[in-house]
Amino acid sequence: MKTFIKGVLLSVWGAIGIITGLQAQEFSKLTPKQIGDKITLEYAISGEAVGQQFTVSPFYSVDGGKSFLPLKSVKGNVGSNIPGGRNQIIVWDVLKDLKELDSDVVFKLEAVSKNVVPLQDDFRDVVFKLESLNRTTNGNIELILSITNNGPTRDLKMINGLIIITDFNKRKYDAQKGKIAEVEGNERYSTPQRTIKKGESVKARFLFERVPAEVDRAMRLDIGVELITDETYGIDLKIGKLQFRDLPISTVQTAGMRVEQTKKLQIASSPQHFTIRKVMVVDNNPPVIELISPANIPLVGKEATRGRPYAQSSIGMDDKRLRSLATGEELATTDEFTMVKARVTDESGIYDVTVNGISAEPSKEGVFQVKV
Incomplete structure (x- = not known):
């Protein structure tokens, strides 16, 4: 009985740890700019899980934010299936919605979290799914991949030094330790190599040390891979490179986590004056x-x-x-x-x-x- 109670308590504390470790999903900026007769809204969503998507809706107000109307003639990072990240842009074609605009305007964005879509890429019928990019308890960054071979039996090689994170200051950090299934490589130039059969899935884990604590997003994640197939007439070597962009680095592992379906984000800009009118040009003289x-x-x-x-x-x-x-x-x-x-x-x-x-x-x- 004592053993059973101890197991229950450990499970409860483990669940609490996961919940409290999650970062708050939020809009981190909203910047309106006028370009000709159009207005762009630059925004960013931070704190999202890897692969998390949102439905983003833009609104505007000409009465100081008392009431809002939807923007209709828009394009860019708007609507459903929008990932989180920096440098998101919505372009509003003002004169398609209004005859003219000459007022102080407040813009508002709303986003609802809908689902998580696995971030994955494939090379030669081998699928690499990104499950987690997170900080460990000692401050290192951990990358977890799920790898599935849909092709013939072959050897998979992944050199630690070719698994690289680039931050938004263009600083690069390569993995010092790597592991494919049970095969480990604990040096920067180690090359974990493992035979994977057709239809087999394995986990891979890479560890990045000495990454500054302020780095909470990866501008780019590059993954170098080699596939070696023993064919009838010799050895076939294929070298490839996978790349993922603008990824959050969470405080806990995100593999298997569910997104809160009712999560709603909102941000409003400060009032800003815009003047946009149709310009009529009259030319009575031919060339x-x-x-x-x-x-x-x-x-x-x-x-x-x-x-x-x-x-x-x-x-x-x-x-x-x-x-x-x-x-x-x-x-x-x-x-x-x-x-x-x-x-x-x-x-x-x-x-x-x-x-x-x-x-x-x-x-x-x-x-x-x-x-x-």
Whole structure:
């Protein structure tokens, strides 16, 4: 009976340890910026579990945060299946939702945690699933992988020095100890190697020492692998590299943990003034075309003939005057082709120039050249 009670107490304390070790999931920033007639919302979610996903919804308020309306014309890191991490961006196309905006605006983001999707990658029919990236009790970082071989029986090699964490200051830390199933390698250049049969799954564990305590996210995790297959005609060696980006480093192992389904995050920005209006541009003058070569050939706006230049301004206004050679001023030549060079100008800029349906691609000075 005493042994049974002791086992129960240990289980309870173990569960409490896991729960209290979890980091708080939260928005760590929200920064609105205006770019032209669009507004970007830069945000970050921290403290999430590895592979945890969120449904992110953006809102805005023009009454100081008393009431909020949803942003509709948005793209980027918004909607369902959004992972946590830094450098998340939502782009709001303001004028698709509003006629204009000229007000102090408060933005708000809400996120609901839905599920955890295993982070995994595969190489040559071997699947590497990231189960945990966490701090140990003595401050080191531990990486736990679940590896499944869906191909033929082969040897798996993983060099400790090629398992590398890069933080957001571009500092690199490679593993000093590694273990694939029961095979260990306890030096930086050790190479744990283990035969894995078809359909077999094994666990791999790597330990990173002397990683500063302030590093709580990995900008990148690189994993170097080698697969050796004994084939009929010799040995087949395949070398590969897997990569995972923007990963949280938790305070406890996350393998097998469940995400709280009702977890809801929220953040609001400070009021900020934005002015965005539609700009109407009126251009009543068509582009002007000056023929440079052949020289001394006047263009007149009478009937259309072969070889007429045609221009369009940057706001879409066409020069609809038909351009032809003046009667009696025709160019006579025995050459199969003639090189036409001209300059086109317009107060609103030039969008495109075509000659006989061919784009002439004018220079910055408006000079174009085409063979007719």
